[in-house]
Amino acid sequence: MREETMKPASESRTIMTQLIFPLDTNPYETMFGGKVMEYMDKVAAIAAMRHARMQAVTASTDSLDFLAPIRVGEVIEVEAFVTWTNRSSMEVYVSVSSENLFSGLRKTTVTAFFTFVGLDENGKPASVPTVIPTTDEEKKLHASAPERYALRKKRKQDRRVE
Numbered sequence: 001m002r003e004e005t006m007k008p009a010s011e012s013r014t015i016m017t018q019l020i021f022p023l024d025t026n027p028y029e030t031m032f033g034g035k036v037m038e039y040m041d042k043v044a045a046i047a048a049m050r051h052a053r054m055q056a057v058t059a060s061t062d063s064l065d066f067l068a069p070i071r072v073g074e075v076i077e078v079e080a081f082v083t084w085t086n087r088s089s090m091e092v093y094v095s096v097s098s099e100n101l102f103s104g105l106r107k108t109t110v111t112a113f114f115t116f117v118g119l120d121e122n123g124k125p126a127s128v129p130t131v132i133p134t135t136d137e138e139k140k141l142h143a144s145a146p147e148r149y150a151l152r153k154k155r156k157q158d159r160r161v162e
Contacts, residue, residue, distance in 0.1 A: 017076070070094070077096070
């Protein structure tokens with residue numbers, strides 16, 4: 001494999017920080033799940049495009065797990081990086097942590113895997129660089145990615161309407 005077609009996962013790492021206001025929350029003063037998902041998709045898209053250096057579109061979202069509520073007045077940090085690649089697809093791991101600015105308490109609130117497809121100038125799937133994991137977290141996610149890929153492929157196949 002040519003060296004220029006391989007990139008470390010760290011090059012795609014993207015982080016966004018947001019303060020959560022009342023308009024971002026439901027009547028229970030916790031953040032709307034859809035709003036969290038919007039932020040996650042945006043950050044994942046940036047990570048995918050940083051990795052591929054081309055347009056990329058969301059193809060799938062899975063294992064979206066809401067682990068704890070995000071409350072009005074907290075700060076969230078949305079972090080994403082490419083964990084694994086196939087020919088034109090990229091798996092992006094996204095995690096959201098919240099922080100109470102007064103107590104300093106931080107917790108992981110949401111995690112998910114997004115799949116993006118790199119597109120050429122004609123909007124057709126294009127080859128993307130292979131990702132190289134370097135940290136323990138990146139290596140663990142990279143090693144388990146083929147199994148998630150196979151499950152996504154099977155799920156997609158099972159849902160096809162003939």
